[in-house]
Amino acid sequence: xxxxxxxxxAARDLGRNRRRSILTLLAVALGxxxxxxxxxxxxxxxxxxLQNSIRLRTGHVQIRASSYEEDELSLQAKDLLANxxxxxxxxxxxxxxxxxxxxxxxxxILETHDDSAGLQxxxxxxxxxxxAPIQAAMISGEFLTPDDRNGxxxxxxxADSMNVGAGQKVNLAIVNSDGRPDEGTFTIRxxxxxxxxxxxxxxxxxxxxxxxxxxxxxxxxxxxxILLNNQADTEKVAAALRGPDVxxxxxxxxxxxxxxxxxxxxxxxxxxxxxxxxxxxxxIANTLLMSVFERIREMGILAALGMKGRNILQMFLLEAxxxxxxxxxxxxxxxxxxVAYLATNGIPIGDQVAAVGGSSLALGTTLYARFVPGTFxxxxxxxxxxxxxxxxYPAWYAARLEPxxxxxxx
Amino acid sequence: MEAIQLEHVTKAYHIGAVETKALNDxxxxxxxxxxxxxxxxxxxxxxxxxxxxxxxxxxxxGAVKIKGQDVTRLxxxxxxxxxxxxxxxxxxxxxxxxxxxxYENVELPLLLNGVKPKERRERVIExxxxxxxxxxxxxxxxxxxxxxxxxxAIARALASRPVLVLADEPTANLDTAxxxxxxEIMRRLNEETGTAFVYATHDPRVVAFAHRVVNMRxxxxxxxxxxx
Numbered sequence: 001x002x003x004x005x006x007x008x009x010a011a012r013d014l015g016r017n018r019r020r021s022i023l024t025l026l027a028v029a030l031g032x033x034x035x036x037x038x039x040x041x042x043x044x045x046x047x048x049x050l051q052n053s054i055r056l057r058t059g060h061v062q063i064r065a066s067s068y069e070e071d072e073l074s075l076q077a078k079d080l081l082a083n084x085x086x087x088x089x090x091x092x093x094x095x096x097x098x099x100x101x102x103x104x105x106x107x108x109i110l111e112t113h114d115d116s117a118g119l120q121x122x123x124x125x126x127x128x129x130x131x132a133p134i135q136a137a138m139i140s141g142e143f144l145t146p147d148d149r150n151g152x153x154x155x156x157x158x159a160d161s162m163n164v165g166a167g168q169k170v171n172l173a174i175v176n177s178d179g180r181p182d183e184g185t186f187t188i189r190x191x192x193x194x195x196x197x198x199x200x201x202x203x204x205x206x207x208x209x210x211x212x213x214x215x216x217x218x219x220x221x222x223x224x225x226i227l228l229n230n231q232a233d234t235e236k237v238a239a240a241l242r243g244p245d246v247x248x249x250x251x252x253x254x255x256x257x258x259x260x261x262x263x264x265x266x267x268x269x270x271x272x273x274x275x276x277x278x279x280x281x282x283x284i285a286n287t288l289l290m291s292v293f294e295r296i297r298e299m300g301i302l303a304a305l306g307m308k309g310r311n312i313l314q315m316f317l318l319e320a321x322x323x324x325x326x327x328x329x330x331x332x333x334x335x336x337x338x339v340a341y342l343a344t345n346g347i348p349i350g351d352q353v354a355a356v357g358g359s360s361l362a363l364g365t366t367l368y369a370r371f372v373p374g375t376f377x378x379x380x381x382x383x384x385x386x387x388x389x390x391x392x393y394p395a396w397y398a399a400r401l402e403p404x405x406x407x408x409x410x
Numbered sequence: 411m412e413a414i415q416l417e418h419v420t421k422a423y424h425i426g427a428v429e430t431k432a433l434n435d436x437x438x439x440x441x442x443x444x445x446x447x448x449x450x451x452x453x454x455x456x457x458x459x460x461x462x463x464x465x466x467x468x469x470x471x472g473a474v475k476i477k478g479q480d481v482t483r484l485x486x487x488x489x490x491x492x493x494x495x496x497x498x499x500x501x502x503x504x505x506x507x508x509x510x511x512x513y514e515n516v517e518l519p520l521l522l523n524g525v526k527p528k529e530r531r532e533r534v535i536e537x538x539x540x541x542x543x544x545x546x547x548x549x550x551x552x553x554x555x556x557x558x559x560x561x562x563a564i565a566r567a568l569a570s571r572p573v574l575v576l577a578d579e580p581t582a583n584l585d586t587a588x589x590x591x592x593x594e595i596m597r598r599l600n601e602e603t604g605t606a607f608v609y610a611t612h613d614p615r616v617v618a619f620a621h622r623v624v625n626m627r628x629x630x631x632x633x634x635x636x637x638x
Contacts, residue, residue, distance in 0.1 A: 001521050001522050008514075009507075009509065012509035016508070016509060298507060301499075301501070303466075304464065304466060304505075305493070305494065305518060306490050306491065306492075306495070306519065306523075308487055309487075402467075403467075404461050404467040407461075407466065
């Protein structure tokens with residue numbers, strides 16, 4: 001029997017019990033919409049957090065001295081890059097590189113008369129486009145200039161917690177490159193708010209030359225920070241920069257905890273996806289089984305007319321596919337609306353929750369979903385496959401009915 | 411040539427441990443073009459006999475031959491092919507596909523046989539006109555009376571130009587006038603097409619249409635050929 005005629009039969013059978021068909025279609029649609037929103041949200045949170053981290057904390061690639069340990073924030077000459085300007089100039093010649101700048105890190109304690117807080121000092125090339133996100137995030141005061149000898153920038157949450165503001169003086173204590181404690185008085189030139197509480201509470205910026213002088217590290221740097229035009233070029237650039245005296249780290253190495261955590265979480269989310277699909281599969285199988293049981297005598301008539309089991313199987317599979325496809329179309333519309341809403345408005349999680357991850361997790365205070373067409377297409381296909389698989393048993397049951405038994409059915 | 415031959419056919423049903431013989435050593439021949447009534451009380455084996463002739467079921471013993479071909483050893487698919495090409499069915503409960511129109515119900519066997527669209531259309535229109543329901547071509551079964559539905563079922567049974575049409579109590583769900591009309595149409599089409607008809611009934615008014623009456627009781631044929 002021609003497939004288009006079988007399709008006509010299947011489509012009309014779906015219209016036979018409209019309420020049941022619509023409810024089943026909605027189950028497929030809502031299941032897919034839920035999966036799209038869930039996966040879009042997870043993808044948004046994951047990608048935004050990673051990009052925040054790359055933009056503010058790690059860059060795409062870093063060059064460090066071979067012996068540098070990030071946890072120690074060592075200021076000893078042996079752990080630092082002795083020729084950062086030369087390295088930066090070399091890196092900047094690569095066409096894939098968007099920006100490269102040396103940075104010096106030190107741990108310090110910010111003190112006022114009443115309060116103190118530990119933080120990480122970033123000695124930065126203030127003229128580098130690398131820090132455009134910080135310039136854009138300035139909410140009071142002004143950004144640093146290269147020759148500023150006693151200015152620093154701190155985050156607004158830190159300033160609020162210490163009751164200080166732009167223009168006020170604060171004390172900064174460090175352990176310098178010789179291992180001796182040192183301190184200096186600095187003026188808060190401005191406050192920034194990147195929207196990443198864990199970052200804004202724990203970082204202070206000062207010009208690189210001042211940081212080098214303050215810490216006694218001469219013209220050394222902790223690392224060369226590199227941003228690329230295209231993240232996909234990371235391995236290529238890293239390979240080009242590897243050398244005997246330096247270690248080259250990529251964003252993947254530098255965000256290892258986050259990347260591994262997300263990979264582990266993905267297994268959990270995959271189980272959630274599977275459970276949603278399983279529920280949809282049970283609903284579809286139930287609907288089609290009911291449909292088969294209601295039409296057993298009709299199957300007998302079709303068999304008496306000479307329709308083979310294969311055709312009856314095809315007819316039920318087409319019914320399921322029709323129901324599944326319609327449900328998927330509605331699901332894509334509903335899911336896209338949900339993802340669009342969450343991509344625009346996000347879900348606010350508050351400063352305290354956002355800061356829970358600490359400095360290794362650059363969570364924003366509002367988490368947004370994003371469209372991931374490849375994932376959505378895969379989910380839609382998986383849903384269609386599940387629907388067809390779920391219909392196999394009812395279809396097979398109908399196809400195996402003995403005509404004489406089927407005709408006897410009430 | 412014989413349209414149907416049954417040789418020593420036996421069929422039993424098992425309900426739990428109890429065996430009931432629906433047919434017991436039945437022998438029967440029906441010639442091409444014959445209009446035959448199977449008559450007998452309920453439980454006499456008429457429906458079982460029609461199901462075996464119609465290749466819907468297999469006998470426990472004996473042979474069923476359609477146009478000389480022994481159908482008892484055919485596979486399910488081969489029996490489906492045979493039904494599709496050579497046998498038409500008319501049921502007591504009309505048995506039209508509810509989601510299809512009268513036209514589409516008659517077209518269904520032609521589609522299953524791969525008949526080309528133009529020929530299909532001509533054949534369906536011809537048959538709907540022959541049974542007097544062409545004005546109902548685009549109506550679904552639920553929009554038609556029982557008499558009209560049964561006439562569509564008769565048209566469908568003849569669509570593929572079968573050698574044999576089997577009808578199980580074709581007038582049992584119809585009033586007298588519609589039953590009479592359905593039988594007149596069946597008889598006329600039998601004469602016009604030469605298709606053999608075998609129908610089961612216990613209504614004497616319906617028996618009267620037959621060329622030949624086969625009486626059954628307790629799974630046996632008690633009278634093999636009294637002509638009406």
